[in-house]
Amino acid sequence: MNLMQITNNPTIILYLIITILISLTAIVSLTNMLLYPLSKPQKLFLFFWTFLITLTGFLISKLTFFIFAALFILLGTILLIAIFQKHRIVNLLCSIFNLYISIGTNYILIALLSYFKIDKSFFKEYPYIFCLYLVVQLIYSYFISYLLYKPMSRYYFESKMTGLKTSYGIKIFAFLFCEIGICCFIFLLQVIYNNYIGMQEMIKYNVYIFLILFLTINGISILFLGSLLKEQQLADQLAQTNAMKDYTERLEALYLDLRSFKHDYINILSSLHSYISEKNYEGLENYFNAQILPTGTKIASDDSIYGRLGHIKSPEVKSILYSKIFLAFKQKINVTTQVNEEIDNFPMNTIDLIRVLGILLDNAIDSSAATNEKNLIISIIKDSEGIYIQIKNSSCHIDNIENLYQIGVSSKGSKRGLGLYEARKILEQYSNTLLQTEYANFVFNQKLVLLFGK
Known part of the structure; x- marks a missing residue:
């Protein structure tokens, strides 16, 4: 008109x-x-x-x-x-x-x-x-x-x-x-x-x-x-099937570790019985202080580390954290975990989240295993605005951290570079996520921010 x-x-x-x-x-x-x-x-x-x-x-x-x-x-x-x-x-x-x-x-x-x-x-x-x-x-x-x-x-x-x-x-x-x-x-x-x-x-x-x-x-x-x-x-459905397969493999790995611990436990009891039978109490005391007491302290420490993950109610996320921490222990890495309160849900697709966490944790474990300090700190903090996941590890010298997110560029081979590139591509699909990467004084720090309601 x-x-x-x-x-x-x-x-x-x-x-x-x-x-x-x-x-x-x-x-x-x-x-x-x-x-x-x-x-x-x-x-x-x-x-x-x-x-x-x-x-x-x-x-x-x-x-x-x-x-x-x-x-x-x-x-x-x-x-x-x-x-x-x-x-x-x-x-x-x-x-x-x-x-x-x-x-x-x-x-x-x-x-x-x-x-x-x-x-x-x-x-x-x-x-x-x-x-x-x-x-x-x-x-x-x-x-x-x-x-x-x-x-x-x-x-x-x-x-x-x-x-x-x-x-x-x-x-x-x-x-x-x-x-x-x-x-x-x-x-x-x-x-x-x-x-x-x-x-x-x-x-x-x-x-x-x-x-x-x-x-x-x-x-x-x-x-x-x-x-x-x-x-x-x-x-x-295909992604869930693959996730379940991965979850089953992690359970099998934990089961094998439990069997190994059971075998070690039987050997310890046999050693104790031998010292007691021979009434070698001085040797028993030395064996206890040198072998059993440090092992008990480590088990208590490991149990505390795993126990903090009980605040995470998502079985998929908890499983990836358990398996990666177990992998870090195998490589003699000092692991510290912190979860401030119960977390029921993450504001991100679970499959994408465990893929990103898997990449970040694998990189952190590989990097810290190559250092003398062998430190790995995993913190998951929740507040009214979102969930903040921080993965900090000891690291070798890195010239330019941005290069790590390019395909084929890495401080530890092409696989790592490809993994970080894939992690960033996954996160780019979400408007409520942010990945911050920092490096200072031989410490590599990655902060993953997941905001609610975006």
Whole structure:
């Protein structure tokens, strides 16, 4: 509908009211469904950008400018997201999808007006009613986009927490790109055909085309997302199977260690019996002080180290920690653990978390085993904002720690470099994680931050 003709002779106040309403509607149509919302300064900048372009359109009073004004507003939003937003691709897709939904809902309103024989001449005669129409359009667009945003947001962040892989994001991007291409093609057809058919016919044409497009695209979307969910379920089942296999292997290793301890215990009893039978109490005292007492102290220390892991209620995470600490003990590494309180759940997919922990702990064990100090400290701290996992170990000299995250670059061979690279790639899938790496005075320190509610 031609806003220039509708507001042919309005007052300055009416100009401003209409411009403000159109600007707000444009912002709602482009940003209300962003999964990562704009900041207040960014929203304010976008409002003034939209306001100035719309007001310029009224002052110039050229229909062609209104067509390009819409493109300028869209371009400004895209540039704002692309330059200042961290999650550019996700927000750009959400913005364009938001615009697509707003166009569809707007044409439903236009169809209702056409049904009741309300056209531009009516709004030209009663411009304040046109303001009321813009208010209704603003509220309607906001309400529809909000209803769609809630399930979309919940599904997106739950998918991230359950390990939605990057390949799926690429498929969704390709699908939405095709959808956007179709919408742009139809928009160009509207501009071309507008020179040959009347406004009422154009309205009906738009409604029919966008209704067909809406039903077709969303029908395909349902089938497409259903296929993705099935793929994700199969991938999760395979990952769980591999995790269970790994867990079983760790249990077998612990069982073998227990059998070894049982054998040593029998040998100790035999030695004690030999000293007692021979009434060699001096030798018994020396044997006890030299062999049994240090072993008992070490067992008590080991039990305390393992006992602190009882605060972790996730069996998968607890298992990886048990097995890696056991591996460290085998290499004569001094292990210290700290868990400040019970931790039921980690705000990250469990399979991805144990993969990252496995990489970090393997690197820490390899590094500390090559030093004289052989120290390894594992701390897991929980507060109201998140969970903080710190792995600190004695280390040899490292020139540049950033090089360790490149493929094929490592202080202990290519495998370590590849592992750290994979760990960073896994964490990049999550917006609520942060891995900090520090090195000073032959101590390598890695801090993994997992924030709640992101």
